[in-house]
Amino acid sequence: MTPPTPRDSPPAAPKPLRADAERTVRTILEAAERVLSVHPTAPMEQIAEAAGVARTTVHRRFASREALVTALSAWATQRFHEAVESARPDTAPPAVALYQVTANVLRVKVSWRFGMGALPTEAPEVARVHAEVLATCDRLFARARDVGLFRPDADLEWGRRVYYALIYEAAAEAPDTDDAVDALAGRVVETLLHGIGTAPAPRG
């Protein structure tokens, strides 16, 4: 009954786009990031304009506004995942991994402010990756505690939340050079570990 489609993947193969169409999709996503990071509710028209395409083209590539936002989130989330994994968070020494993850993630957060928006998208794929990264973070924190980097009685969930908050705050500075990112990452890790106060009274 079904036409003899050669090697069709399981349910629905979304068709390969032509080269120029693929380029347009990327252009739109980048424009969307730029526009939405400033005006999260900006109309599609504005995104199309920023991308240098007609509004109808945006609708051709993304069925709805929601679809566009979801695609953008998915794209940014992918970068996020790569940023974390490339720091070898499960194998590198905790102090090194902590710093490396921070710097990598900062770069992504700055470039994909909207796509990375703390909004936990309901798209299952995006949620999955975020949960995965979160678990990785927890493992890294547990190792950090085990090697004596964190206090033995540290509340790791609170620690993770603080860490996320510090990264978010640091990303607000939008560092534009690698040196600036590195300095900022150092500051984040330093603050996470020791705060901004003087050392507590030596424990007898």
Next chain:
Amino acid sequence: MTPPTPRDSPPAAPKPLRADAERTVRTILEAAERVLSVHPTAPMEQIAEAAGVARTTVHRRFASREALVTALSAWATQRFHEAVESARPDTAPPAVALYQVTANVLRVKVSWRFGMGALPTEAPEVARVHAEVLATCDRLFARARDVGLFRPDADLEWGRRVYYALIYEAAAEAPDTDDAVDALAGRVVETLLHGIGTAPAPRG
């Protein structure tokens, strides 16, 4: 020329509202806070429904959506200001003031999540109060550094940003009892001062 209005304040006296109208205004503001803290772009209809009034009544009391949001921000900002000032941030010992301010502000942030939204409203009055509180925070931090609570070389601006971020994060827990608020405030201050790491190697 002007009618003989007894004791009129300078430019425009906005007329005292009748008792029931005043009550309605408060009811609407509270409902708006509840609704908008969950759905920041919820339509006026939804706010009216939550307040138990007709949509037209909301429009009667607040000329536009923007006016409502501004009024809500102003209201919350007032509470914010009181929360900070009542902790005597300029006179109490820094350690005490820091803790007291944190606890007070946490209570306000939890109750007025939307009104306190980090959105720096363009309303001059709101902006003024926020700037004032920020200056107070900076003074408190300077005192904290001078008494040796903060490191002498601490970057106070970064410190303030970290402090704000920690409060924001803590408020996300929405503590519902005074004990919970106090515990959370303690945790925020402790983290601000010492992070979650072990003490750095004793300086020789």
Next chain:
DNA sequence: AGAACACGCATCACTACTGTTGCAAGTTAA
């Protein structure tokens, strides 16, 4: 070269939200 695809443009239909008005019925305050 030619078929398939992609884009811009003009146009339309549809929906959701905003803001207004007039009036009848209820509430407040003197």
Next chain:
DNA sequence: TTAACTTGCAACAGTAGTGATGCGTGTTCT
């Protein structure tokens, strides 16, 4: 009690954003 005020209701106008369609022209791929 009575005059002024407030509310709900119903109806309306206006706007902005979304999403779809058809066609002529340009682009890609084979």
